[in-house]
Amino acid sequence: MILDQRFDWLERAHYVMQAATYPIERAVSSPIAAWRWAQTSFATRDSLEAENQRLRNRLRDLEVRSMRYDALAQQNAALIGLRGALPPVASRWLPADIVNIQLDSLRQRVLIDRGSVNGVAAGQAVLDDHGVVGQTMHVGPWSAEVILITDPEHALPVEIARTGLRTIAVGAGDSTSLALPYLPANADIRVGDVLVTSGLGGVFPPGYPVAKVTEVHKDAVQPLAHVRAAPFAQLDTDSEVMLIWFRHDSPAAPLKERHGQLTAGNRSIQPLPVPARAKQQSSETPRKPEAPPAKKTTKPAAPVPAKKTERLPKPERTSKPAGAPT
Amino acid sequence: MSASSARIAMLKTVVGALVLTLLPLPSWLEIIRPGFLALTVLYWSIAAPRAGGITLGWICGLLLDAFEGPVLGEHALALAFLAYIAVREHQRIRSKPIFQQSLIVFAALVFYEVVLFAIDGWSGHALTTPLRWLPTLTGALIWPAAAAILARSYHPST
Numbered sequence: 001m002i003l004d005q006r007f008d009w010l011e012r013a014h015y016v017m018q019a020a021t022y023p024i025e026r027a028v029s030s031p032i033a034a035w036r037w038a039q040t041s042f043a044t045r046d047s048l049e050a051e052n053q054r055l056r057n058r059l060r061d062l063e064v065r066s067m068r069y070d071a072l073a074q075q076n077a078a079l080i081g082l083r084g085a086l087p088p089v090a091s092r093w094l095p096a097d098i099v100n101i102q103l104d105s106l107r108q109r110v111l112i113d114r115g116s117v118n119g120v121a122a123g124q125a126v127l128d129d130h131g132v133v134g135q136t137m138h139v140g141p142w143s144a145e146v147i148l149i150t151d152p153e154h155a156l157p158v159e160i161a162r163t164g165l166r167t168i169a170v171g172a173g174d175s176t177s178l179a180l181p182y183l184p185a186n187a188d189i190r191v192g193d194v195l196v197t198s199g200l201g202g203v204f205p206p207g208y209p210v211a212k213v214t215e216v217h218k219d220a221v222q223p224l225a226h227v228r229a230a231p232f233a234q235l236d237t238d239s240e241v242m243l244i245w246f247r248h249d250s251p252a253a254p255l256k257e258r259h260g261q262l263t264a265g266n267r268s269i270q271p272l273p274v275p276a277r278a279k280q281q282s283s284e285t286p287r288k289p290e291a292p293p294a295k296k297t298t299k300p301a302a303p304v305p306a307k308k309t310e311r312l313p314k315p316e317r318t319s320k321p322a323g324a325p326t
Numbered sequence: 327m328s329a330s331s332a333r334i335a336m337l338k339t340v341v342g343a344l345v346l347t348l349l350p351l352p353s354w355l356e357i358i359r360p361g362f363l364a365l366t367v368l369y370w371s372i373a374a375p376r377a378g379g380i381t382l383g384w385i386c387g388l389l390l391d392a393f394e395g396p397v398l399g400e401h402a403l404a405l406a407f408l409a410y411i412a413v414r415e416h417q418r419i420r421s422k423p424i425f426q427q428s429l430i431v432f433a434a435l436v437f438y439e440v441v442l443f444a445i446d447g448w449s450g451h452a453l454t455t456p457l458r459w460l461p462t463l464t465g466a467l468i469w470p471a472a473a474a475i476l477a478r479s480y481h482p483s484t
Contacts (some may be wrong), residue, residue: 017392025393028348101348104394106357106458153396153451173455236353 018115018140025111025143029100036239090205092245094118096126098238099143108151108171108235110134114243115142123203125244131209131232132156132197133241148235149210150175158210159198163188166198169210169229175236178211180227185218187225195229205246332370332377335480339366340386348393357457360465362472363390364438367405368431369476371412372419383409396451404441408434424470432466 096112114120116139126133126146134148149156150171156178158169165187169178183189193213199206211229218225343362351359363386370378387402394401411434412419419430439462446452 013398017398021389021392024344025348028345029350032350100350106453106455107394107396109394152453 014138015116015140018138018143018145022140022143025099025101032100090244091247094120094243096144096241096243098241100239106173107153108134108148108173108175109137110146110148112136112144112146112241112243113142115140115144117141118243119245120144120243125204125246127208127242127244128233128238128240129242130234131211132204133233133235133238135203136243146241148175149231149233150178150235156204156210157198157200158195159206160189161194161196162190163193165189166200169195172228176230177214178229178231180213180229181224183225183227185220185223185225189213189216189225189227191216332374332480336370336374336378336382339370339476339479340382340389342366344389344393347390358460358464360461360468361435361438364405364408364435365431365465365469365472366476367409368412368434369473371409372416373477373480375413375416378409379413380406380409383407397445397449400442400445400449403445404438407441408438411437424473427473428466428469431469432462435462435465438462 094114096114099111099113101111112126120136120139122136122139124136126135132149134146134151134154136144137147138145147154148171149169150173152171152173154171156169157166158180159166165183167180167183167187169180172179178195180189180195191213195210195213197204197206197208197210209232211231213227213229215228216225217227340363343366346362347359367378367383367386370382383405384402387405388399390401390405391398415430419427422430436459439459443453443458
């Protein structure tokens with residue numbers, strides 16, 4: 001029975017059980033939810049006004065900043081050689097509340113109140129307003145279990161923003177630190193370096209902030225550096241998180257395997273020789289109508305931009321009317 | 327007759343234990359939180375071995391699996407083992423004074439945790455912090471109180 005967990009059919013049982021246990025979980029967390037509600041509903045006018053003012057300022061700041069960001073993204077797209085604006089990588093997002101219960105004291109898991117009814121699938125990115133939180137694991141109809149990036153079983157492909165050095169951040173088991181166990185002692189990393197997602201692994205697109213390096217210990221005797229980082233996301237105080245859906249036709253989308261499995265270390269991520277890639281793509285044609293024409297792939301460097309310029313106009317035309325009302 | 331009344335009491339206490347297991351606590355308390363459900367199963371296996379027995383352990387374990395645990399059936403197996411031992415030895419355990427019972431409970435909880443640890447390891451979800459052994463100690467310490475409370479749920483009049 002335990003070994004059968006490796007196969008897919010028990011995921012159905014998980015689904016049913018998650019549905020069955022959700023009312024109990026809600027009931028257990030209800031006193032705390034009631035207390036929160038009471039606190040917010042009896043907040044004084046002054047404090048609400050102050051908060052409103054603060055949020056308005058923050059919104060203004062962020063808007064100014066995002067204006068600049070749009071300009072930069074345009075410029076960047078032009079520099080890379082893609083004509084027209086890139087489609088945004090996130091197509092849809094949904095806020096979710098964390099249900100206040102303890103799932104497992106030694107593992108870093110939380111339960112959120114969105115499930116497959118809301119379109120949540122396993123292996124979906126979860127963020128908060130500061131950075132990456134984790135990804136969904138077991139999904140029930142109305143709830144989903146999220147594994148946080150600080151869970152000892154969670155490994156996140158990251159990149160040091162300053163140098164572009166890629167490595168893997170592993171959870172350290174408490175909600176305030178990540179470990180970077182695979183950096184050699186001569187790696188260029190300093191306290192204060194910012195880690196962002198690298199886009200490998202198939203869950204998070206590149207460039208989302210993850211953590212800031214807090215401790216670098218290089219021992220001449222040890223082959224590997226001892227590095228710790230503090231996640232930006234406020235994992236222990238968050239009560240609301242964001243579920244993000246990514247567009248897979250966007251060039252910045254995370255690479256995904258065809259069955260939606262996690263793909264850390266997968267072969268499809270590695271650069272393949274051109275004929276193999278063309279063959280692989282053509283075998284996928286029923287799934288994607290806009291397959292790249294195989295004739296254009298004469299030079300090894302050419303196919304990727306060529307494919308994208310070939311493919312971009314189509315989704316753009318379809319996405320513009322869809323994107324306009326939102 | 328007595329079995330069915332015991333079953334009702336069992337159901338109540340199992341729900342209570344489940345709530346205690348899921349209740350969010352400050353992190354230092356969370357680490358030492360004893361396995362309330364394991365204690366409940368132990369108590370009922372000793373006090374009313376006919377009414378619950380291994381089935382009770384298995385069902386409680388499955389309930390626990392629904393909430394936590396990396397693989398389905400992990401707690402079910404471990405708690406069924408625990409219940410089996412307790413049912414087999416219930417007469418010997420029952421006749422001991424409460425302090426010695428605590429020691430036996432400690433040994434049983436360590437066994438339970440070893441089973442969980444082994445399954446975690448085999449299924450590739452190993453959790454090797456020494457903190458995971460703390461709940462066995464607190465479970466044994468809380469046993470006298472837990473047994474007293476559980477005994478009241480069964481025979482409130484006597």
